Each structure stands twice: as structure tokens, then as C-alpha cells.
Amino acid sequence: MRRLYRMMLRIYPAGFREEYGRALERQFADDYREAEGRRERIEVGLRALKDLAVTAPGEIARELWQDLRYAVRIYRQRPVATGLALAALAVAIGATTGIFSVLNALLIRSLPFREPDRLVELSRFPVSPLSGRNAVESWFQENHYLEEFAPWDVMFRPLNQYEQLATTFVARVRGNPEGYLPACRDAVQGTDPGVPVFDVKTLDQRLADVVARPRFYTTAILFLAGFALLLAAVGAYGAASHSVSQRRHEIGIRIAVGGPPGRVRGMVFRQSMAPVCVGVVAG
């Protein structure tokens, strides 16, 4: 039981553990020894667990806060280098976030329809909307591979009230839409051989046409943002490396008096994260 408690104590930050770990362990052992019967021992275990859950976050936050304060003091001694690193981080993180939003909207998120990969667009065959719609409706009834269809235009208005030369229809097919493109074209043309049907594409193809240019710009900006991020990483590395080289003497003493290397690594990492946190907020 004591061994289990010792393992659980690893939740506490290293500084607190080194200072009070043995005392904590000893108190738990005293409580456990004094407990009478199984029920009381279980209670002692549960109380220790609760105590750990309540107090460990506070100790972790306290050590983190101490490291951050120390890092701020160190970085304030070199305002120009720190300012440049922060600015680079802020720009890079802002740019990356912005680019991801655009990428997400244009490329990653799918169309706002149910199963958008099954949509086909038949474009602009010049029929009267009323008769054209009736013709396409009968065509839709005859062809079992079409699941549903709808006239489509960039401006929404009642088709029955407006005469127009061209109408765009969107149909949802049962299965892979690319295989049905010729069949769709033939079927629409079958209603009136004089009607030119062109630009028959799946909606995914149409979307790819529409986003080709933004995609190009996005890719270009993505490279720039990647470059900015690289610069920021180099800046953060430079600041951290400079800080460590300045404190080589202090770190040497810490290790010489028995500071575990893992703890020194953790301290350097947490202190280097201070400008990154500021950069993230600014970005």
C-alpha cells in the first residue's frame, strides 16, 4: 500500500516531492498503521487519494507559476531578443491559425448537403423552366439510379414565375456519380434532342474548379506561414539556447548538488515555454 502511495506521489511536482515526499509517505504510513480493521484502512486510502487529487493541481500550478515568473525575469533582461522572438511567434501562430481556417472552409469541410460526394450537376440546358422541369421530372421517374433532384441556381426565385434560357439541375444518384455522367447527359437530351446539355459534372468536380484559384493562393500563403513558423521556432530556440548558455554555471551547480537532470530539463522546458505562451495569446 505504501509503495502504491509512493507511486501516486509522482503526481506532485519534483520540487515539492523532493522536499516533502518522505514526510508525506511517512504520514500516510502512520495513518494506515493506526487504522483499525479493513474498513478504516480503505477509508485512509480513499482519503489519501482525495487529498492527492485536491492538493496536487495547486502544487503543480505553483511550481509552474514560479518557473514562469523566473522566466519573465530572465527574458526582461534581454528585451530586444525576447521581443523579436515573441513577434515572430505571434505572427507565425496568427498566420497558421488564419490559414487553417481558410483551408478548413475550402478544402477539408465538405459541402453542406447530405452525402455530398453523390451529387451531380447538369448545367444550363435551355428549356422553359416549367416544361423543362416537367420533362426532367418524368426523366427522373423513369431512371431508378436517380435518388432525387432539384433545380439549382445562384439566385433563388420561384421558377414558375420567371422565364429563363438556361436552368441548372442537381441530381443525387445511387452510387458513384462519375459513372452516371454520360447517362445523365443522354437522359436529359432524350427529353429534347435540340437542347444542348453541357458542363455535366459531379459537384465535387465543380467545387474543385471553383476553389482552384483560392487553393493556389492558400498553398502559397501556407508556405509563407510555414516559413514564418520556422523562423519563430528558430527564434524561440535561439532565446532558449541563449538563456541556457547564460545559466550554464547555475545549472552546473544545481546538478552538482544533486538536482536530477530530468528536473533541470523540465525547468528549462517550462521556462522556455513562457515566451511561447505569450506568443500564442498574441497570435
Add this chain to the structure above:
Amino acid sequence: MAKRDRDVAELLPLPPPMFHMLLALCQGERHGYALKREILRRTDGKLNLGAGALYGSIARMVERGLVEESAERPDLHLDDERRRYYRITLLGRRAAQAEAQRMRDLVQQAEESLGLPETI
């Protein structure tokens, strides 16, 4: 206000476990577990500090200079070398007095507003 009083005022209000520990330490040096037992006794078992809460509070009090670790040990037959003993500092004593005064003022205000009965 003198600097000394300002230092004490910044520490108030003291969290109850800290106040109880300072009161217990006013009567002499104690190790952590003895502090826990003393607080249990003083509060009729109501304040049962876990190890993390106890040593967390001790760590804060050492940081703020309210208590310090004692190098002296009690009589050899009473001592347990593995335990660490703590004693109250002058600042700790003043902070405990100031906290007691703060509580007395609070009780006085409550008495004036509520009219506290002799016993509850």
C-alpha cells in the same frame, strides 16, 4: 503603517489550517504528524488534514517566513530522526495574533448585528 505591520496585513486572512498550525506551534516545536494530531484534538476531529494539505500548508508557511525548520531535537528518547520539526517565527506569531484580532473584530460585529446567545 509600519513595514512590519504591512507585512503581516498582507498575509491576512490566514487559511484555517495555517492558523491552527500556528496556534499549535506557539506551544512548542512539532513535526508534521504531531501538528496533524494536535489540530484534530483542537477541532474535535473536524479538521483532519491529509498529508498533501498538511505539507502544502507547511511549504507555504516556510516560504512566507511564518515557520522554519528546526535543527534542534527534543530529548533523544522522544526523538525520531527521520521526522522534520518546525517552529514558529516572530512573523508567524504576529500573523497569528493579527488573525485572532481580525476574528475577534468579526465576532464583535456579528454580536452587534445578530446578538449572539451565550451558548449555541
